Amino acid sequence: MFAPVKKIFTRLIKKGNLRVTDASGIAYEVGDGTGSLSAVRFSDRWTEYRIALNPALAIGEAYMDGRLIIEEGDLYLFLDILSVNIDYAHMPRWVLLLDQLRFLARRINQFNPRSRARKNVATHYDIEPEIYKLFLDGDMQYSCAYFETEDTDLETAQLAKKRHLAAKLLIEPGQKTLDIGSGWGGMALYLAETADANVTGITLSEEQLATATARAKTGAKNDQVKFRLEDYRDTDETYDRIVSVGMLEHVGVDHYRTYFEKISRLLDEDGVAVIHSIGRFDGPYATNPFIRKYIFPGGSLPALSEIMPVIESLDLKICDIEILRLHYALTLRRWRERFSKRWDEAVALKGERFCRMWEVYLAGSEITFRYQDGMVFQLQLTHRRAAVPLTRDYIGEEEKRLSRQENLIAAE
Numbered sequence: 001m002f003a004p005v006k007k008i009f010t011r012l013i014k015k016g017n018l019r020v021t022d023a024s025g026i027a028y029e030v031g032d033g034t035g036s037l038s039a040v041r042f043s044d045r046w047t048e049y050r051i052a053l054n055p056a057l058a059i060g061e062a063y064m065d066g067r068l069i070i071e072e073g074d075l076y077l078f079l080d081i082l083s084v085n086i087d088y089a090h091m092p093r094w095v096l097l098l099d100q101l102r103f104l105a106r107r108i109n110q111f112n113p114r115s116r117a118r119k120n121v122a123t124h125y126d127i128e129p130e131i132y133k134l135f136l137d138g139d140m141q142y143s144c145a146y147f148e149t150e151d152t153d154l155e156t157a158q159l160a161k162k163r164h165l166a167a168k169l170l171i172e173p174g175q176k177t178l179d180i181g182s183g184w185g186g187m188a189l190y191l192a193e194t195a196d197a198n199v200t201g202i203t204l205s206e207e208q209l210a211t212a213t214a215r216a217k218t219g220a221k222n223d224q225v226k227f228r229l230e231d232y233r234d235t236d237e238t239y240d241r242i243v244s245v246g247m248l249e250h251v252g253v254d255h256y257r258t259y260f261e262k263i264s265r266l267l268d269e270d271g272v273a274v275i276h277s278i279g280r281f282d283g284p285y286a287t288n289p290f291i292r293k294y295i296f297p298g299g300s301l302p303a304l305s306e307i308m309p310v311i312e313s314l315d316l317k318i319c320d321i322e323i324l325r326l327h328y329a330l331t332l333r334r335w336r337e338r339f340s341k342r343w344d345e346a347v348a349l350k351g352e353r354f355c356r357m358w359e360v361y362l363a364g365s366e367i368t369f370r371y372q373d374g375m376v377f378q379l380q381l382t383h384r385r386a387a388v389p390l391t392r393d394y395i396g397e398e399e400k401r402l403s404r405q406e407n408l409i410a411a412e
Contacts, residue, residue, distance in 0.1 A: 102286035110252030167398035181247025185212025
């Protein structure tokens with residue numbers, strides 16, 4: 001029996017029902033026996049060494065490579081038990097030291113000049129779009145949805161997200177609107193077709209650009225929306241409205257000032273900008289090493305305490321902040337379930353190892369937003385404090401108006 005791994009599990013796992021079988025075939029149980037049984041087995045001693053030394057990275061890698069075997073339950077249940085029992089006071093000192101080193105190195109890891117930003121985006125987004133179609137909604141929304149109830153279906157929640165953001169933008173017909181990080185085009189197309197805006201979407205992903213451009217050509221208002229392969233730092237026009245969904249996470253801590261300075265310069269004096277981003281409840285921290293290495297290289301989850309001083313130093317007013325606490329956990333749950341149902345198709349496209357990697361990403365991310373410090377925030381920014389109405393009542397009223405417009409478009 002490899003004592004260091006057993007010691008970690010024994011010290012940490014006080015709740016739940018976990019059975020661990022080591023590489024020599026010896027099994028032991030930890031937890032208080034409550035809940036569903038999760039049973040895992042390590043295939044070799046080297047895997048145990050790596051998990052003892054660097055669990056935040058090695059657990060995901062071991063599962064991805066088939067060296068951490070789930071014998072009962074599933075990966076989500078195993079990670080769930082680990083998550084609810086995490087107590088850094090009982091972590092080995094070398095694990096805490098690794099975390100501190102990651103935090104100290106985050107400015108290097110998140111340094112994203114133009115060339116590196118393009119490469120990082122390509123790593124995640126310029127893969128077969130069919131993979132994303134297996135688990136996203138029909139509009140290819142790849143960001144946190146907006147759930148009015150916990151049992152809302154994904155399509156309805158993603159439409160509600162677009163409507164909610166559009167309501168905060170207070171778009172008037174014909175206004176010039178910039179979508180920074182436009183993805184596969186769904187948000188920009190919604191603003192053009194439902195809010196009657198003239199929209200420019202910019203992205204660094206060639207695959208996303210191709211899909212968005214093709215969708216725009218067949219859209220009802222194809223003359224009001226266009227997409228460009230462009231770094232936000234190179235955009236040089238003035239806009240009435242700016243929206244940025246799921247983009248700030250890719251900027252990197254070294255570039256927060258550049259990002260918000262650019263928004264300040266691009267936004268008209270009477271304009272409104274809305275930024276939708278993943279964030280952290282518990283303050284600045286390093287990106288999870290598995291996510292940084294395999295999923296979002298160069299990415300970071302900003303804490304409000306990191307970006308607020310930047311915004312306050314610029315000619316921008318924060319008119320509204322909304323925290324979406326569990327909405328991304330609900331979104332990720334639906335993505336994970338959809339991906340699981342179409343596992344064989346995903347394997348045929350990308351292979352078993354990729355799919356296991358994606359499963360770690362989806363399951364681990366859901367747990368982050370359900371139990372740990374992950375959240376999503378929406379910031380409404382203006383130059384003038386009187387650019388939006390006195391109270392937040394207008395958001396609900398505007399959502400109702402947009403919903404009526406959606407129904408009219410659907411009926412045509």
